[in-house]
Amino acid sequence: MKFSFKNDYSEGCHPRILESLLRYNTDQQAGYGEDEYSLKAKNIIKRKIDNKDADVYFVSGGTQANLIVISSVLKPYQCVISASIGHILNNETGAIEATGHKVLSIETEDGKVKPSDIQPVLDNHRNIPHQVMPKLVYISNSTELGTIYRKEELENLSEFCRENNMYLFMDGARLGHAITSEISDLSLKDIAKLTDIFYLGGTKNGALIGEAIIINNQSLQEDFAFNIKQKGALLAKGRLLGIQFLELMTDDLYFDLAKNANQQAMKIKKALSEKGISFLSDTFTNQIFPILNHQIIDILSEKFEFYVWKNVDENSSAVRLITSWNTSDEAVEDFIKIIDQNI
Amino acid sequence: MKFSFKNDYSEGCHPRILESLLRYNTDQQAGYGEDEYSLKAKNIIKRKIDNKDADVYFVSGGTQANLIVISSVLKPYQCVISASIGHILNNETGAIEATGHKVLSIETEDGKVKPSDIQPVLDNHRNIPHQVMPKLVYISNSTELGTIYRKEELENLSEFCRENNMYLFMDGARLGHAITSEISDLSLKDIAKLTDIFYLGGTKNGALIGEAIIINNQSLQEDFAFNIKQKGALLAKGRLLGIQFLELMTDDLYFDLAKNANQQAMKIKKALSEKGISFLSDTFTNQIFPILNHQIIDILSEKFEFYVWKNVDENSSAVRLITSWNTSDEAVEDFIKIIDQNI
Amino acid sequence: MKFSFKNDYSEGCHPRILESLLRYNTDQQAGYGEDEYSLKAKNIIKRKIDNKDADVYFVSGGTQANLIVISSVLKPYQCVISASIGHILNNETGAIEATGHKVLSIETEDGKVKPSDIQPVLDNHRNIPHQVMPKLVYISNSTELGTIYRKEELENLSEFCRENNMYLFMDGARLGHAITSEISDLSLKDIAKLTDIFYLGGTKNGALIGEAIIINNQSLQEDFAFNIKQKGALLAKGRLLGIQFLELMTDDLYFDLAKNANQQAMKIKKALSEKGISFLSDTFTNQIFPILNHQIIDILSEKFEFYVWKNVDENSSAVRLITSWNTSDEAVEDFIKIIDQNI
Amino acid sequence: MKFSFKNDYSEGCHPRILESLLRYNTDQQAGYGEDEYSLKAKNIIKRKIDNKDADVYFVSGGTQANLIVISSVLKPYQCVISASIGHILNNETGAIEATGHKVLSIETEDGKVKPSDIQPVLDNHRNIPHQVMPKLVYISNSTELGTIYRKEELENLSEFCRENNMYLFMDGARLGHAITSEISDLSLKDIAKLTDIFYLGGTKNGALIGEAIIINNQSLQEDFAFNIKQKGALLAKGRLLGIQFLELMTDDLYFDLAKNANQQAMKIKKALSEKGISFLSDTFTNQIFPILNHQIIDILSEKFEFYVWKNVDENSSAVRLITSWNTSDEAVEDFIKIIDQNI
Incomplete structure (x- = not known):
């Protein structure tokens, strides 16, 4: 799954x-x-x-x-x-x-x-x-x-x-x-x-x-x-x-949940940024739109579901990643690990 | 309550x-x-x-x-x-x-x-x-x-x-x-x-x-x-x-729940019928419309909530009683007891 | 025609x-x-x-x-x-x-x-x-x-x-x-x-x-x-x-035209009333609804068009007659003549 | 007028x-x-x-x-x-x-x-x-x-x-x-x-x-x-x-009327084209959109009504001229005369 x-x-x-x-x-x-x-x-x-x-x-x-x-x-x-x-x-x-x-x-x-x-x-x-x-x-x-x-x-x-x-x-x-x-x-x-x-x-x-x-x-x-x-x-x-x-x-459960979603997205954003990845728009909430090359997208797609949002050029596309109140540290870490191993 | x-x-x-x-x-x-x-x-x-x-x-x-x-x-x-x-x-x-x-x-x-x-x-x-x-x-x-x-x-x-x-x-x-x-x-x-x-x-x-x-x-x-x-x-x-x-x-939980609601209504209907009470329409589901005199309605209203549906004559009105999947025997029995004591 | x-x-x-x-x-x-x-x-x-x-x-x-x-x-x-x-x-x-x-x-x-x-x-x-x-x-x-x-x-x-x-x-x-x-x-x-x-x-x-x-x-x-x-x-x-x-x-052309329509209808109404004909409603404008027996309706229908409005009983129906700003004296007189000859 | x-x-x-x-x-x-x-x-x-x-x-x-x-x-x-x-x-x-x-x-x-x-x-x-x-x-x-x-x-x-x-x-x-x-x-x-x-x-x-x-x-x-x-x-x-x-x-009155409207527009178009005037779009019906300088527009506006359609640059705008089934030769000729005299 x-x-x-x-x-x-x-x-x-x-x-x-x-x-x-x-x-x-x-x-x-x-x-x-x-x-x-x-x-x-x-x-x-x-x-x-x-x-x-x-x-x-x-x-x-x-x-x-x-x-x-x-x-x-x-x-x-x-x-x-x-x-x-x-x-x-x-x-x-x-x-x-x-x-x-x-x-x-x-x-x-x-x-x-x-x-x-x-x-x-x-x-x-x-x-x-x-x-x-x-x-x-x-x-x-x-x-x-x-x-x-x-x-x-x-x-x-x-x-x-x-x-x-x-x-x-x-x-x-x-x-x-x-x-x-x-x-x-x-x-x-x-x-x-x-x-x-x-x-x-x-x-x-x-x-x-x-x-x-x-x-x-x-x-x-x-x-x-x-x-x-x-x-x-x-x-x-x-x-x-x-x-x-x-x-x-x-x-304030409502705000705590939102904050968690944001934080998980920001962890991924930080990991991607450190690899020099750029983004379709510079966001600070639970939606991020990194521009990835198609090989990386294929590799990530083996373990994760997400939308390919917009074709950017021949080799790369922006994808949309959304985190939720319930996105676990484990999921985020797994994602980052793949990034680390492949970029 | x-x-x-x-x-x-x-x-x-x-x-x-x-x-x-x-x-x-x-x-x-x-x-x-x-x-x-x-x-x-x-x-x-x-x-x-x-x-x-x-x-x-x-x-x-x-x-x-x-x-x-x-x-x-x-x-x-x-x-x-x-x-x-x-x-x-x-x-x-x-x-x-x-x-x-x-x-x-x-x-x-x-x-x-x-x-x-x-x-x-x-x-x-x-x-x-x-x-x-x-x-x-x-x-x-x-x-x-x-x-x-x-x-x-x-x-x-x-x-x-x-x-x-x-x-x-x-x-x-x-x-x-x-x-x-x-x-x-x-x-x-x-x-x-x-x-x-x-x-x-x-x-x-x-x-x-x-x-x-x-x-x-x-x-x-x-x-x-x-x-x-x-x-x-x-x-x-x-x-x-x-x-x-x-x-x-x-x-068939769905049908069991409906059946329970019906049965509870039918118990009340039976109790009322035995007292000679008539109904606005002869129903066999979870809605009954007995015609009660206003004194009885007042007494019942002390313990129960229900809609007075339609004025019938100077002394009496039809009320609407609806039972649900969750209507307890106790509630029904309490209601019938008041009927028994007052009609 | x-x-x-x-x-x-x-x-x-x-x-x-x-x-x-x-x-x-x-x-x-x-x-x-x-x-x-x-x-x-x-x-x-x-x-x-x-x-x-x-x-x-x-x-x-x-x-x-x-x-x-x-x-x-x-x-x-x-x-x-x-x-x-x-x-x-x-x-x-x-x-x-x-x-x-x-x-x-x-x-x-x-x-x-x-x-x-x-x-x-x-x-x-x-x-x-x-x-x-x-x-x-x-x-x-x-x-x-x-x-x-x-x-x-x-x-x-x-x-x-x-x-x-x-x-x-x-x-x-x-x-x-x-x-x-x-x-x-x-x-x-x-x-x-x-x-x-x-x-x-x-x-x-x-x-x-x-x-x-x-x-x-x-x-x-x-x-x-x-x-x-x-x-x-x-x-x-x-x-x-x-x-x-x-x-x-x-x-005041507008009012003159309406008045003419009304007057033509009232002439027919008067002629019918004098014959003892009753009306669906007692009107004083350009619409009248006389109740006529079906034989008369058939005879009138040979020379005039109008709506049979409502069945009244076995032998008679109300018809609707509407006059306009342009209804001629001649048309009204022809209609009244037939009434006179047949009722 | x-x-x-x-x-x-x-x-x-x-x-x-x-x-x-x-x-x-x-x-x-x-x-x-x-x-x-x-x-x-x-x-x-x-x-x-x-x-x-x-x-x-x-x-x-x-x-x-x-x-x-x-x-x-x-x-x-x-x-x-x-x-x-x-x-x-x-x-x-x-x-x-x-x-x-x-x-x-x-x-x-x-x-x-x-x-x-x-x-x-x-x-x-x-x-x-x-x-x-x-x-x-x-x-x-x-x-x-x-x-x-x-x-x-x-x-x-x-x-x-x-x-x-x-x-x-x-x-x-x-x-x-x-x-x-x-x-x-x-x-x-x-x-x-x-x-x-x-x-x-x-x-x-x-x-x-x-x-x-x-x-x-x-x-x-x-x-x-x-x-x-x-x-x-x-x-x-x-x-x-x-x-x-x-x-x-x-x-075919319908088509004759349209043809007349078109022809009158085309006469104006021809006169303007001969003066080197360009158009917003190259049209062959009863609407033309010549691009005129603002002085000419002012002069034309003294005798004619039309819409200034779109600003083109500092000195000129496209105007919209529409002719109709009823546009007379005289109106067209007057318009062309002003063009001739001023461009």
């Missing part, structure tokens, strides 16, 4: 979550997110972001979170702007368009959206009423390329959105990894202040399922639960989500 | 499911339903319905299953017919309409749809192209009133749909309860033969989440997975659904 | 409209409704409703007007309430649902919606967030049964909507006929004051195409043009609509 | 159309496209494309035609491919996305789509079911840049689509101009053979409104009328469209 670096959702969940599910299993609870675990978990999250007026909702996965948020925020003729690498553009089978909204794509170097990238899009959408109206900026943190937003970058983007009467939405499927990155200067509180709406991803950070949508902008809070129900995302046994987030938020 | 007869999703899940989740927790598996547990569970289901050409998909909940199935089956101008009591008409926040399709409502006596109820709807929709085209019949088994379809009824309905070039879709959120009802003469195989598409509900029968959509009609199978993904219903950790259904299908 | 009483859109348009199209034909004008004729026509309409802050838009037809208005007013989880006889429920191929919104149907005696009909619907939609939220009341004036709203009725309905935080939308495909009915006590200004949004129908009252949507409620005005464009309803040669409404509004 | 070269829909319609509307004005006709003029016009079109099995429908405008065709052809998870300059991408306020479908954009040199442009898009959409499925190729002829498809190009594209199980749809808002271009080797019959569905635009070629959608592929014909009705595009007085196309198709 090969060890897989293909993604961060190959394993089940952190054992504490299963223990907690077992502990509370026979309690009778109200359905649809009104259970006491969900209520407690929501309160902890509100405390952690220092905003008691925020609204928190739990849903199952990232595509679901994205389509619910975006379709609830926009009017029919409004659209969302995303980096071309964005998950909503490439990996969600047109989920956003299926709710009626265009996604405008902008090219970026590193997966991060800058005001200077957005301005030309706004300039090209002034032919009222013949064009969609850009109203929401969608960003991921960490991005699909493993990069993260620095505090100043997010402040600039946030200010730009406000000035242009747009909302800012952060896809946080890997937000834990972004915040606990060794180079991060952004806290969860910062993010809550600088975005209108964002989510904390559980699925890719040790939960079975679950993303916590957090609505900071009160004008977007009204009737939000209707949207969740209408899109089929309101679990009857909401406890499943509540218990998981309660456990993840307790003792 | 009052015992709740409000619904069949108040508790967690059957302990065997949690044990199974724990047992397989650290295995690395492919995502998005390609894990080995999902594949095994699908095969068992295909064997049980005796149709190796069926397609099986797992999704999280009933509203999600309904909206995915209906929107994938219908062309934009086609619509679905449902009993007025149908879940898609009353309890899903317009989820079907949100995908662009009208739901035509027909009045029924007992929640069950008959060909003679549908014919007038077809007759009233002949003004082409000014009206929607009825193309799908949606039924629930057991129904929202706890009633079930007999074999002959389903055969007639199935034949009527075929003759009228319509599809038949069974919402099986409580299909286990229907099949294991003491008066049922319908098997799972019968249902697979007589419907074009149906689902086996897990959420209301001992799973944490999960409904198994089964597509019998091959013309409806093409590209179905795209619809699941687009609606945000494709779990990254599909194993969560696969492991649950694998466990439920093993040793 | 039989004379047709089937509808009020069998002929072309009033000759003054064609003359006007000819007169201005070679002028170069801005497209998309920015032509000078459209601007003038809008100003006249605003003067006639005594509301300079209203917004006016022209679109081609009724279904288009209905779907644009409703989809622009509602949020995804909100729905519209209509009389069961409403055009949006029966004659628009699910156009409203295709934009994502449920239409709740209420039974009415005469096609008119009363607060007491709506209240139970509101009462039955309190299970938040599991049900759609009623937010808009759709009425037609005149209704599909030819009946009209009296001032007091519209005041009550308007007040009820405001109290319940709902909008009121009047489909005015035959608003000219309603206002000029001999029993009407509602003026165009009243309607503008009492509704949030309504339209003045041209297609059924002497135009080639065209409905004038009038938005009185300023909170519904923002960005409305985007919705028109997005639904494919913004004509490049907006002048076609502008010139027609300019002509119709000049010298 | 300046003469406008801004577009080809500034004037009314060809006088023969108004005469024809007048001639038939008082006839009573069936509604919704069942009038005799529509039926005759459809038959003429079928003869002209030499395909009696084609289906023909008339709608009001281009955005409407595009959204109806695309939403009726695609399943929910399928998408359409368009040149980045395509009308559906830039000028229709997200009308296609509003029906639930993504539009994939491909860069082209001259507005024309080639198989080699599409192939990479197909290659990048193999991650089933996580991405939309490309199923329809949308092209315009003439394109938004005034260029046209040569027969060989359309044959290649048609074959490529068939091989890849995709449909080919031609937006023919300016199809008359394409076919009558002096360099065209494509006939209407060719187009009908090589596309699955296309439309003949009337609005930009002498009609008041109207595009004739022609469905060649019989698998796309079923129930098409429902889609037209549902999108609000079925005119009650369908005669308005039928009479116009009847007139346009008689004596």
Whole structure:
């Protein structure tokens, strides 16, 4: 059995979550997110972001979170702007368009959206009423390329959105990894202040399922639960989500798990860097994209699974390695050993 | 703490499911339903319905299953017919309409749809192209009133749909309860033969989440997975659904759980009947609707939670009592004791 | 060639409209409704409703007007309430649902919606967030049964909507006929004051195409043009609509045409009444629904076209007769002659 | 009053159309496209494309035609491919996305789509079911840049689509101009053979409104009328469209009008070319894009209206000049005179 670096959702969940599910299993609870675990978990999250007026909702996965948020925020003729690498553009089978909204794509170097990238899009959408109206900026943190937003970058983007009467939405499927990155200067509180709406991803950070949508902008809070129900995302046994987030938020388990994933990736990155290997983008989270020659890729493929991400030249390709909350030291060491022996 | 007869999703899940989740927790598996547990569970289901050409998909909940199935089956101008009591008409926040399709409502006596109820709807929709085209019949088994379809009824309905070039879709959120009802003469195989598409509900029968959509009609199978993904219903950790259904299908746990729920309801029904209490509908599954006077309702409310369903007259109302896979003998006996002491 | 009483859109348009199209034909004008004729026509309409802050838009037809208005007013989880006889429920191929919104149907005696009909619907939609939220009341004036709203009725309905935080939308495909009915006590200004949004129908009252949507409620005005464009309803040669409404509004041609249609219908009604014929509903506009025995229907059918609307008993049916702006005295007299000779 | 070269829909319609509307004005006709003029016009079109099995429908405008065709052809998870300059991408306020479908954009040199442009898009959409499925190729002829498809190009594209199980749809808002271009080797019959569905635009070629959608592929014909009705595009007085196309198709008026527009543009092009002026793209239809210095642009702007299309360098910009069926020799000569005097 090969060890897989293909993604961060190959394993089940952190054992504490299963223990907690077992502990509370026979309690009778109200359905649809009104259970006491969900209520407690929501309160902890509100405390952690220092905003008691925020609204928190739990849903199952990232595509679901994205389509619910975006379709609830926009009017029919409004659209969302995303980096071309964005998950909503490439990996969600047109989920956003299926709710009626265009996604405008902008090219970026590193997966991060800058005001200077957005301005030309706004300039090209002034032919009222013949064009969609850009109203929401969608960003991921960490991005699909493993990069993260620095505090100043997010402040600039946030200010730009406000000035242009747009909302800012952060896809946080890997937000834990972004915040606990060794180079991060952004806290969860910062993010809550600088975005209108964002989510904390559980699925890719040790939960079975679950993303916590957090609505900071009160004008977007009204009737939000209707949207969740209408899109089929309101679990009857909401406890499943509540218990998981309660456990993840307790003792900062959520951040510890992300930190572990990051650290394992950084060990591999360091080993590769020392061998002079270059990377598609310089990342400090749980995704790395080393450029390897095809022989090395073949050798590594005998023991490990990973995606060959992008052809670079005749002899080499960038591969994507993703570590998870559960990636063991042993797997990392085995990988490094092969590197050491072959480069 | 009052015992709740409000619904069949108040508790967690059957302990065997949690044990199974724990047992397989650290295995690395492919995502998005390609894990080995999902594949095994699908095969068992295909064997049980005796149709190796069926397609099986797992999704999280009933509203999600309904909206995915209906929107994938219908062309934009086609619509679905449902009993007025149908879940898609009353309890899903317009989820079907949100995908662009009208739901035509027909009045029924007992929640069950008959060909003679549908014919007038077809007759009233002949003004082409000014009206929607009825193309799908949606039924629930057991129904929202706890009633079930007999074999002959389903055969007639199935034949009527075929003759009228319509599809038949069974919402099986409580299909286990229907099949294991003491008066049922319908098997799972019968249902697979007589419907074009149906689902086996897990959420209301001992799973944490999960409904198994089964597509019998091959013309409806093409590209179905795209619809699941687009609606945000494709779990990254599909194993969560696969492991649950694998466990439920093993040793017929699924049917045993449903049978237990039914039996507990039938005990209460029997006790009430012996006191001369009448019922809103004569049910043989895990939902009963006794008509009680308001004093009795008040007394029962001190120890139990349940919905007062419908006002019947000045002095009495029908209440809805739902038992679950986990409803204990003790809870049932306590309830009956109060009945005995007060009627 | 039989004379047709089937509808009020069998002929072309009033000759003054064609003359006007000819007169201005070679002028170069801005497209998309920015032509000078459209601007003038809008100003006249605003003067006639005594509301300079209203917004006016022209679109081609009724279904288009209905779907644009409703989809622009509602949020995804909100729905519209209509009389069961409403055009949006029966004659628009699910156009409203295709934009994502449920239409709740209420039974009415005469096609008119009363607060007491709506209240139970509101009462039955309190299970938040599991049900759609009623937010808009759709009425037609005149209704599909030819009946009209009296001032007091519209005041009550308007007040009820405001109290319940709902909008009121009047489909005015035959608003000219309603206002000029001999029993009407509602003026165009009243309607503008009492509704949030309504339209003045041209297609059924002497135009080639065209409905004038009038938005009185300023909170519904923002960005409305985007919705028109997005639904494919913004004509490049907006002048076609502008010139027609300019002509119709000049010298009150619009109201004269409607009055003529009404009068011709009333002549037939009077002739039938004098013969003791009864009617499905007592109407004072250009639609009448006399109940005739089948022999008479056969005799009339030799010379006239009309719809047999509804079977009443073994020997008789209600027929629908519609007169138009162009129905000649001769056609009416011929019809009455046959009545006189055969009843 | 300046003469406008801004577009080809500034004037009314060809006088023969108004005469024809007048001639038939008082006839009573069936509604919704069942009038005799529509039926005759459809038959003429079928003869002209030499395909009696084609289906023909008339709608009001281009955005409407595009959204109806695309939403009726695609399943929910399928998408359409368009040149980045395509009308559906830039000028229709997200009308296609509003029906639930993504539009994939491909860069082209001259507005024309080639198989080699599409192939990479197909290659990048193999991650089933996580991405939309490309199923329809949308092209315009003439394109938004005034260029046209040569027969060989359309044959290649048609074959490529068939091989890849995709449909080919031609937006023919300016199809008359394409076919009558002096360099065209494509006939209407060719187009009908090589596309699955296309439309003949009337609005930009002498009609008041109207595009004739022609469905060649019989698998796309079923129930098409429902889609037209549902999108609000079925005119009650369908005669308005039928009479116009009847007139346009008689004596090839349609093609004569387009030819005139082309010729007037070519006169201006020739005059500019003789002065050594270059063009953004080399066009042979009624749109030309000369690159002029800003002084000349200012001088021309005193007497003419046109769009400054694109900044080319510090001193010059490309402008867009569009001629119409009604552009007079006088206007063209005046324009050329200014060119002669100033360059």
